[in-house]
Amino acid sequence: MFTFVFILALAVAVLASAIIAQVVRGVSMPLIQIAIGAALALVGLTSMNFTVNSELFLVLFIAPLLYLEAQNVDKVALWTNRVTVTSLAIGLVLVVVLMVGFSLHFLEPSIPLSAAFALGAALGPTDAVAVTSLGKSATLRNDQRILLSGECLINDASGVVSFQFATAALVTGTFSLIDATTTFFVSFFGGIILGLLLQVLFSYVNARVRDFGLEDTMFHVMYAVITPFAIFLIAEELGVSGILAVVAAGLIHSFLDRRMSPEDARQKIISSSVWQVLSFSLNGIVFVLLGMQLPNAMSDTLLESTQMTDVRLAATAVFLALLTVVVRMFWFVGIDLVGKRRRARNREDAEQRLSKWRKNRPRPHRAKRPVGPSSTGTIELSGRIMKVSSRPSADPQQPAPETPEATWADKTHALQTLDAEPTGAATMPMAATSTPEELDDRRAKRAEWLNIFREALAMSLAGPKGAISLSIMFTMPYFAHDVYFQQRELLIFIASIIIVITLLLANFVLPLLLPKAEVEPTMSDDEASVDVLRAVVEDLTGIQTKGNRRAVQAVIHQYNDRIDRFKQQSDVLETGDDTELRLKVYTWQEEYVVAAMAYDGFPKVAGYTLLRRIGRARTLISHDRGIRKLVLAIRQNASFAVHAVKRIIQDREPFQNAFEDERLVRELQIEAMQASIEKLRELLSDDEVPSEHAARLIVELQRNVRRLRRIDRDSVSVADAYQVVDKITEIRKQGLRFELEHIQSMYEEERITRATAMRMRQNVHLMEIDLEDRV
Structure with a gap:
């Protein structure tokens, strides 16, 4: 006991x-x-x-x-x-x-x-x-x-x-x-x-x-x-x-x-x-x-x-x-x-290779400078006799100096010293004083050594x-x-x-x-969300292996899309807000899908599926989340549920046709995107619409069209497709777990308030529930 x-x-x-x-x-x-x-x-x-x-x-x-x-x-x-x-x-x-x-x-x-x-x-x-x-x-x-x-x-x-x-x-x-x-x-x-x-x-x-x-x-x-x-x-x-x-x-x-x-x-x-x-x-x-x-x-x-x-x-x-x-x-x-x-040795090797390349590269022809009579003089400095030449010698019998750069530097330094000092000061020993360059070099070396020992002590204490x-x-x-x-x-x-x-x-x-950088505790939800998502992307990159590479990259792409959406919603991140134009593109796509569904024989489930996805995308980037949006979302989801139930009643084996339905959704989405691309091209000449926004959306839509078409070309069996989906599901769950960990870490570091942390956790928990329902 x-x-x-x-x-x-x-x-x-x-x-x-x-x-x-x-x-x-x-x-x-x-x-x-x-x-x-x-x-x-x-x-x-x-x-x-x-x-x-x-x-x-x-x-x-x-x-x-x-x-x-x-x-x-x-x-x-x-x-x-x-x-x-x-x-x-x-x-x-x-x-x-x-x-x-x-x-x-x-x-x-x-x-x-x-x-x-x-x-x-x-x-x-x-x-x-x-x-x-x-x-x-x-x-x-x-x-x-x-x-x-x-x-x-x-x-x-x-x-x-x-x-x-x-x-x-x-x-x-x-x-x-x-x-x-x-x-x-x-x-x-x-x-x-x-x-x-x-x-x-x-x-x-x-x-x-x-x-x-x-x-x-x-x-x-x-x-x-x-x-x-x-x-x-x-x-x-x-x-x-x-x-x-x-x-x-x-x-x-x-x-x-x-x-x-x-x-x-x-x-x-x-x-x-x-x-x-x-x-x-x-x-x-x-x-x-x-x-x-x-x-x-x-x-x-x-x-x-x-x-x-x-x-x-x-x-x-x-x-x-x-x-x-x-x-x-x-x-x-x-x-x-x-x-x-080791880094200095690698840098020296790179410089030697660069110097060798410059030496061997072809040089353009240059005209020779005319030479005239030379004039030489002597300057007594620190007990030495320095010979200074004002012009290269034209006498072919007299050899040229071996180091003209050093000779010119000596001459310049000597003349500056004579101009700046009295006559008696020029005979002082040069070793008694240091040039500003030497003093700066000593300070830089001292600072470098102090930084080395500071970081070494920090790593020792860590x-x-x-x-x-x-x-x-x-x-x-x-x-x-x-x-x-x-x-x-x-x-x-x-x-x-x-x-x-x-x-x-x-x-x-x-x-x-190693002091912690001061951070503002009043970070907004969008800024905090972007920081969390970026940290999750780094974590997912760290767990990437050969077996899960495709699934991890797919989930990372989803997180990058979420980061882009938060950037578009935030007033402090990234210039060039194209939210209104994106909403207009989604409106065109909805109109195209509704018009296509009016024809007899059109698969209604595929149409309602695409409308629901477009509605979700619109909600994520739109600032207007009032009652009208909520009613519209409920109406769309209710319509989708009715048609899905009818389809299940008529088809006793709905899961066998799940991938065929998804193929129809992709075909309809490709057609809607192509129609939107044509409308965006018409807006390029409109002065009221920034051309860079329209051009960026055209490129983005074209890339999405190519991606959707590639899915059909790289079609796999049902079993393989289920395996890919399962891998992505697992990585997504792991990513959500990373999000919760980083939210807690940011709260402990006082980068966000308790209320912000609670709202962010609630959003993650809602995504976990949605993901669990899909599984």
Whole structure:
């Protein structure tokens, strides 16, 4: 019962942190959760010390979190920046392990070197949740975000593997470089290969279950949730790295899951929501536990396990925290310098190729300049005799100067100096003064170096330690050499202090280095909608793969159309409002469809379908949404419903003719567009209509006509068409989910008001309902 109360207290603390984070602006969620945990421990509501089996903690917290991170990481960006990410995730982690390990062992010799290395390995990973929340208070470039997200994933695995090796040496008391190297390669590559194979096997089993007709959403969601736990346990049982197996499985998961039925789309949306709740809960519980550890760690039992005083203990933790920040900063300085050198080398190669091309290109014939007698003189400057020639020599026996440009520059500088200075000043040494160009160059170099170090420090602070680091430390063994390991609580306390310090630096110091641009909180609905849609287009581009490219591009095209409509409605975006002319085009198309429907034998359902689509398009771009429009829309929809019911009654197999009806709608739409194009051409000579508006609409309509005709040429089977529609449906649902996330993000960044956020969410929810009805 006591354990149940303890777990319930953790859950309530995590829920309370979600509410407090909405009220307290400027403080990240992990810090709020740590404060709640510390408060619970201080008031005595959780007097029970948290003890759990290390292997259980590893599989319960670390495995699912890493699996989810691997699924959500941008694979394209990760591969593009693979060299830099690898250097951060492996090279930097190893350097931090060595620096922290040797430093801690030097400051406190009672701590074994292997245990100190274990602490350094736990401090290698960065926290993905904290990195994600940095954008709310600091301005990070897109390339910086890509590096941080890729680093979060890979350094988690490298940190865990390094920690396992260090704790193995601590427990056994022996360490062999050859055996450790062999074990490392077997564990590293064996875990990756096994993770890939197991994920392929799990995906194959899931597909076969679907083929048997089991389409229960709850079953498949639970199957996806238990997958990382099963992969981790199997890998550890076979003697390879379970962490690397989980990461490899998460990376390949998105490439294997290609089914695109409506049931799959629904299952993926529910699964995504379940994973979000699970990730939030696990991360929150870890940070609350961290807060609970702080008061308990300051107990007399902790201080008795070491000769260190409380002041010295706190100073050691602060020193190690600053050491990790400094090491990380200089690593980023090295990355920046290497990148600049590589870019300079590429620029030099390009300039050499350009110079070679200019040298070899044919030159036009130019007449030679006449030459006359030369006159030379001498100027004494800084103790030197400078020969100045006012005209090139005409004597063929006297060679021309090798560098005429340098000679002319020297002459000009000398004459300017003589004109500006008194006679005695011209004999001053030139090295005693600097030209304005040299001073500007020095200032530019100084500013460049300051900017390099500023950005390196910002990137160092942007990688705080968090849930993974503390989860790793909780797996520290209780016994070493078959003796109780007394420094375990001490190391956990030091790790907790370092985690809190890095989170505080990221939350309060990082915004000073990369301040967030001031935004107006009174952004209009149209402006906010355009920003959200543009962000969704970027997200959809990031999830594009070879299998879903056509569906993603189709949905992106729809989002671009929505952006164009919002731009046309807004009074502050894009000059050249052609709304009235567009409404007139829609009126012409409606008149053409109504006239076509008057003929006997014309398919009325196709006509009413096209009228409904034209009415929707008109409503989206029209500013007049009064009662008259509502009545007209109800009348059109009612007429369409009556004719659709009659058609279903007459035709017992309406779905077999669905694609034939759509073909008739396209043919009618093509004819209506062509009629509108002819009317627009007549308006080109009208002075009252801007010709650029009419020309732009003609081009747009012609492009749409070609697109509709191409659909008929590229006709596919009914099954293939259903598959394409299902893929588009899934991508559209994912896009709507992205919209909700960006709306919440803009509200948290105070770019929009609460009322604006509510209206935007309502619009998205209405589109979700409409999409669900269509499925």
